[in-house]
Amino acid sequence: MKKDWIWLIALSICIVFVIPWSVVRWHKETIDSGGIQIRVLMPDGSVEDLALENYLLGVVAAEMPAEFELEALKAQAIAARTYAAKRIEQSNQTDLGYHVDTTVKTQAWISEAQMRKKWGLLNYWRYHSKLQKAVLGTRGLILVFNGDYIEAFYHSSSGRKPTERSEEVWSTSRPYLQNISSGEENLQRYVKKMTFTPQELYKKLGLKESPRSLTSGDFQVLVRTSVGRAKSIRVLGRVYPANQLRGLLGLSSTDIEWDILPDKLTITMYGNGHAVGMSQWGANDLAKKRFKVEEILNYYYPGTKLMVMGSM
Structure with missing residues (x-):
């Protein structure tokens, strides 16, 4: 009877820890081969040099919930790979010393240790394996337009409005970044409120004047995009591009x-992100x-067209 218990405990340990670890280790070895x-x-x-496909695993883990559908995760992997390829191409011309960082200034990225912390030990192997399927299942695939890598922008949620044309957010027109219905089922998924006192508002905007009481004219949307998001906003007598103000105030969206x-x-903000390109929740x-x-x-x-890197 005692031996039976020992074997049962050993088998349980193998199922819970050893087999998942072996699967993750095998996948990691294959994904590093690019x-x-x-x-x-x-x-x-x-600055670290990473194999592109292995780097993408960390991007997908950081940028999209691992609970998402596999086809959505694959779309994220291809968009992230295309974005990275474009950055490599551009950075090689400017000699920055690196291609991307680990923040949303380029693409968010997390390490294996951060994945374990984010998901917990029991979920780590399952999500890790799932994300590897998304990356390996799309190995080398990128999006091109007229023979060039596209600017594969993406965001969390478009909220209650369609996606934005690139020129209405960053002034540069891209034929493949247009107003598209978000594809999202829950248009009220991201609704957030933020409140600022006059002191907080002055501080966040970097204004040196002494804060005063606010009036109705201290916050006005001057120009809107074709789908109704703020494009230009006047705050305390100064005019800001809406996307710049979003960063200064920490707003989740320009649909306000x-x-x-x-x-x-x-x-009050609706949606999450700049609203250009693919909506992750919509995907x-x-x-x-x-x-x-x-x-x-x-x-x-x-x-756009799907192609394999190096075949253009």
Whole structure:
């Protein structure tokens, strides 16, 4: 009887820890075999050369919930690979010393240790294996338009409005970054409110004047995009591009409503991100409708083609 218990305990340990570890280790060995390298600026200021496909695993883990549908994760992997390829091409021309960092300034990225912390030990092997399927299942695939890598922008949620044309956010027009219905089922998924006192508002905007009570004219949307998001906003007499103000105030979106009182400004935001390119939540909702990865990408980046890196 005692031996039976020992065998049962040993078998349980094997199932819970050893087999998952072996699967992850095998996948890691295969994913590292790609020949293309990308230079990554790490949080500590060091620069590391990573195999592109292995780097993408960390990007998908950071940028998209691992619970998402596999076809959505594949779409994310291809968009991230295309973005990285474009950065490698551009950075090699400017000699920055690196191609990407680990933040949303380029693409978010997390390490294996951060994945374990994010998902927990029991979920780590399952999610790790799933994300590797997304990356390895699309190995080398990138999006091109007229023979060039596209600017494969993506964001979390478009909220209640369609995606934005690139020129209405960053002034540069891209034929494949147009107003597209978000594809999201829950248009109210991201609704967030932020409140600022006059002191907080002055500080976040870097204004040196002494804060005063707010008036109705201290926050006004001057120009809107074709789908209704703020494009240009006047705050305390100064005019800001809406996307710049989003960064300064930490707003989740430029689809906003507001209420202003002498002692506070309350901003309500709908959606999450710059709203250009692929909506990640929309991609997942499309995947739930049995859209394949090619269909998801064609939906958000119309007119583009899937190709293998190096075949252009």
